[in-house]
Amino acid sequence: MALVSFGIYLAFVFLLAILANRVGKSKSFVSEYFLGSKSIGLWAFALTYAATAASGGSFMGFPSLIYTHGWVVAWWIAGYMVVPIIALGLLAKRLNQVGRIAGAITVPELLRRRFESRMVGNLATAVVIFFMFFYLMAQFKAGAEIMATLLDGVPVYQEFVIAVESVTTGLPLIGEAKADYLLCLIVFAVSVIVYTTFGGFRAVVWTDVMQGIVMGIGVVVMLVLVLQQVGGLRNATKQLDEMTPPKFVKVVLSASPGASEEIRLPRGAWVFVEGGDDVVRLDSAAVIQNSGEKNEAIEALLITTPSAKERARKKVGEDVPVVAAIQGEPEGYAYGDGKKGVYVHAPGPDRKSSSGFLGVMLALSFFAFWNFSGAGQPSYMVRQMAFRDTPTLRRSIVMVAFYFSLIYFPLVIIFTCARILLPGMEIHSDRVMPEMAAVLTENAGVPWLAGLLVAAPFAAVMSSVDSFLLLVSSGVVRDIYQESINPNASEKQIKRLTYIVTVTVGVLGVIAVIYPVKFLQDLIVFASGGLGGCFLMPMIFTLFWPRTTAKGVAAGIVSGGVTLLVLYLIGFFQTGSFKEYRLLNLHPFVWSVVVSTIAIFFVSRITPRIPEALKERYFGKL
């Protein structure tokens, strides 16, 4: 059933790409392909903006955080209450106006023409391509993983996986990759690359509209189902108040006498602990030899809340003749271990940090991050250069405000309740969304609905990947080739090169994640923080301060990017992993914005003013 839903969904996506291609045929290729001829109307503008903003993180990483840390994540995401007014309102009107005066199609092009400086344009292009590629990698991986979850257990899909495995085993480059992941990655990537290449910006916008609607419906349906199944929100919060975080243990599994010689249990299987009423959930697949020899210890999750334990006990397979013996001391959370109420209060439980998940300074960082990092993303700026007129912008802000309220706050409610319906998801909490979709629809007797609900995160990832793909290819074609290599290129040459670059960038993105990167959410935050840190303040100064100079903007881009990279490097050397260093507990993005602001202001002050005519062109007679 999920496969049918997915098939219908993909068919619609391709149909929209074909229609977009037909509509755009009569128009100038570059402007149409990269910016939809600057004629995007209300629904398209609002939903393409919202759908691009709600990337895979919103439906994978975010639910996982809510599940893991509880109600405190409502505070973590609270900045979204003003995102529509800030991220969409702050720059859009001026950006669109200046973009029109400059005749710019891309963000680097806008900067280049505003200052008549090739240096600023090239610098901006390099930064966009550098950070966007990290984004693209993360989204390709997220898309493949969601698809693998969606198709898990579908017989036809399993046959394909086996076929792919038999073909790829032993091949160079892809021989060691997991067959199911590889298959999903290729299908996902080909779908997105084909419709983006074929339909350009207009196809991306139209599919974003459809994907935005799918996401909205998915969240509303889940909210209704979850509230019914937990007996109301009050009841759910009361139960959460009684919950304590699980513990991490190592267990040795042994088979009951009389069981078969070899028993295989999948990752996520539930097993009773010997000599008590405890249950554990296995963190990896297990093969139990019933030969009298001791099996190897594996990692598992020990449930500690009585009500969750009760629910988990029902999940232990009756025909699984296996029990677990806990080895050594169970490892508790660094903050919240054995403590009731941690899921309904700040700072929220945390496995690693003894000060909990969210303190005031970090909350401040994220309140700034969601708004200003959003405003500083070139992928959003491009959309702000594409709306038709200011009434479209004003109504879009209203629509996006309602849309984000409809998505983000309900997601917090849904996934705090998930802890009650789905104990033990800590072992792979990134999959809590598809698991919830399956459980909710199964409990409600409407399993066919699961396909639609799971299409929501898939739509979120797709709508982000297509935009990023277009942004990187526009950087190469428009900002490098047309601007610096062949300014007199014919439309036919540009068209051919655009198709080649879009496909090449997509293929490179796929190759980069054949062996998936480990730190998906960290990669997304790094890339968006980097782009926001590099572009937010330079763009604000460019649009609102006539005294800004090209060198000032260049200093802002470089200092913002370097500050972020340095803080990530310090974090890397401190922890040995891809983690940022939080000076005064503030996210590196905040520091990169501060440093960038100072750099632009002082460098602009000490460098010669831009010509008066250029100033008047963009600001009028002040």
Place this chain on the structure above:
Amino acid sequence: MEESQDGEEREDLAASFRQSRKEFRFMLVTWVVFAAWTLTYNGLFAKGSDEQPVEIVLGMPKWVVFGVAIPWAIALALTVWFALFYMKDTDLGEPADENGGGEA
């Protein structure tokens, strides 16, 4: 004649720039107000007490209602008012051609 037309356009552009700057300042103040509300309220009340059960309002912890849900609802109302009544329409000019030609 052409010169005066050009001068008028520059005046219009300057006026629309000043209006955009005014809206920009309003948006920044909005951010500061709501950031201060959520950070102050939640900083004071979200931690709760170890002994007392959580206070529930509208099915949620009380601090979520007063520190997130209510400011969110007010921010939504303010956004609607700002976008529909405060923000002014501006003539953005014709979409420029790809070679840099365009007028505000």
